Amino acid sequence: MAAEDSPRRTVLSGRVHTGYAAHEDGLVVVEDGRVHYAGPRSGHPGGGPGERRVLAPGQTVLPGLVDVHCHGGFGADFSSSAEGPIRATLGSFHRQGTTTLVASLVTASREDLLSAAPRLAALTEEGLVAGIHLEGPFLSTARCGAQDPAWMREPDLALAAELVDAAAGTLRTMTFAPELPGSRELAELLVARGVVPSLGHTDADTGTTDAALRHLEALLSAVPGGGAPRVPTVTHLFNAMPVIHHRAPGPVPACLRAAAEGRAVVELIGDGTHLDPFIVAWAFQLAGADNIALVTDAMAATGLSDGTYTLGAAEVRVQDGVASLVSNGSIAGGTATMLDVLRQTVAAGVSFDDALRSATVVPARVLGLSGEVGSLRAGALADLLVVGQDLELSAVMRRGEWLPTGPPH
Structure with a gap:
């Protein structure tokens, strides 16, 4: 596969809440604007190319x-x-x-x-x-x-x-x-x-x-x-x-x-x-x-x-x-x-x-959009937030792209 054809990929690791359940040692893998995986780190190898972000202590990934x-x-x-x-x-x-x-x-x-x-x-x-x-x-x-x-x-x-x-x-x-x-x-x-x-x-x-x-x-x-x-x-x-x-x-x-x-x-x-x-x-x-x-x-x-x-x-x-x-x-x-x-x-x-x-x-x-938005699960649009322990906003991703607030800090 040519480099320009490689999937746009982001891997976030740390505390993850999918909308249904929280995973203290979790992983979210985003490819080409959609969630490829969201859940416990043990359920996915997490390797491969792309941007990798490790959340700071107290931060959590949430669905948009x-x-x-x-x-x-x-x-x-x-x-x-x-x-x-x-x-x-x-x-x-x-x-x-x-x-x-x-x-x-x-x-x-x-x-x-x-x-x-x-x-x-x-x-x-x-x-x-x-x-x-x-x-x-x-x-x-x-x-x-x-x-x-x-x-x-x-x-x-x-x-x-x-x-x-x-x-x-x-x-x-x-x-x-x-x-x-x-x-x-x-x-x-x-x-x-x-x-x-x-x-x-x-x-x-x-x-x-x-x-x-x-x-x-x-x-x-x-x-x-x-x-x-x-x-x-x-x-x-x-x-x-x-x-x-x-x-x-x-x-x-x-x-x-x-x-x-x-x-x-x-x-x-x-x-x-x-x-x-x-x-x-x-x-x-x-x-x-x-x-x-x-x-x-x-x-x-x-x-x-x-x-x-x-x-x-x-x-x-x-x-x-x-x-x-x-x-x-x-x-x-x-x-x-x-x-x-x-x-x-x-x-x-x-x-x-x-x-x-x-x-x-x-x-x-x-809205009839359960498979697209509102949760982090395979196949859904990659809409997510990174928040701190007091729900202060650190970063927003929409459709797989970080918005101007930037990647998590």
């Missing part, structure tokens, strides 16, 4: 983090910014350890949604994002959160089909309120078009929520295909929902029970702002890490200083890292990265193994 709910960051808003700033923002997220993310769009006018979707679809085709999440427009005006109620509406199947078509096969999930008339038909359209339905921004009672989740589970389980069955998701559990009351429990208990039974995956914004740390740890105890996807709900101010930013068309003020609408003070997305969320979740009392699984393995499964 996966965020299925992100509206922007580093100055760009996925709903309203131009392609150039969005590209720069995606690069910044990758360098901060979120090597796979879904671009979320807030509720907006039909014209704005149909304009934003093709732009993000093109970036998906390039592999810069993992697809699109539509957070609306079929949401409850009683639970609009930071979203504009002027553009919320009851499910419109013609509009839904237009949005799916505009995304050109890249729409991964859509959030809707199950109590709205036409929501069952909307769910059927989404599943038929390969989109995972997500309940959220809802004022539904417990019975309505439970019935909707069982309907979604039945729809998704009937979809042919190999691997683990797909399940519905719940958009940022607890947020933009009624609080639990002992005589009117609302949607949260139904969502937690469905998750505990493996019938749904619930998102948690574990950034220390959207949820009390006790609630985060409690949700892990009730639902289990395999049924939780940690998310950021990040907006344009992520990675930047306090100031005034936008979320779609809304003006947002960020003070002490907390984003809120200028108009009414509602929390308006997050300003943490996925690595920040991972740290906060561990600080809340969740075991590192569980928190990592919910930041990698589970969201990858939600």
Whole structure:
């Protein structure tokens, strides 16, 4: 084999966590942008040509983090910014350890949604994002959160089909309120078009929520295909929902029970702002890490200083890292990265193994990408982080290439 045809090869040795298990004396072998081996050193000879890196004491190799709910960051808003700033923002997220993310769009006018979707679809085709999440427009005006109620509406199947078509096969999930008339038909359209339905921004009672989740589970389980069955998701559990009351429990208990039974995956914004740390740890105890996807709900101010930013068309003020609408003070997305969320979740009392699984393995499964991202195993894309004992970031590799943060130091 000619020298120029030799595989690009990197061998990392030290502590390795594959997303499923930790190996104190581990090895990761990367060839041509994919993981060739990840596991105990004793399972692979580790020889051959290529770059060799020995981790420093206290360092660990982790899978690249996966965020299925992100509206922007580093100055760009996925709903309203131009392609150039969005590209720069995606690069910044990758360098901060979120090597796979879904671009979320807030509720907006039909014209704005149909304009934003093709732009993000093109970036998906390039592999810069993992697809699109539509957070609306079929949401409850009683639970609009930071979203504009002027553009919320009851499910419109013609509009839904237009949005799916505009995304050109890249729409991964859509959030809707199950109590709205036409929501069952909307769910059927989404599943038929390969989109995972997500309940959220809802004022539904417990019975309505439970019935909707069982309907979604039945729809998704009937979809042919190999691997683990797909399940519905719940958009940022607890947020933009009624609080639990002992005589009117609302949607949260139904969502937690469905998750505990493996019938749904619930998102948690574990950034220390959207949820009390006790609630985060409690949700892990009730639902289990395999049924939780940690998310950021990040907006344009992520990675930047306090100031005034936008979320779609809304003006947002960020003070002490907390984003809120200028108009009414509602929390308006997050300003943490996925690595920040991972740290906060561990600080809340969740075991590192569980928190990592919910930041990698589970969201990858939600996207149907378990064989590609979210874990270190043979055949997967070589997306990985090197972190210190306090989860400080040392290096990021994406698709087998060290990003500008450089190789581990």
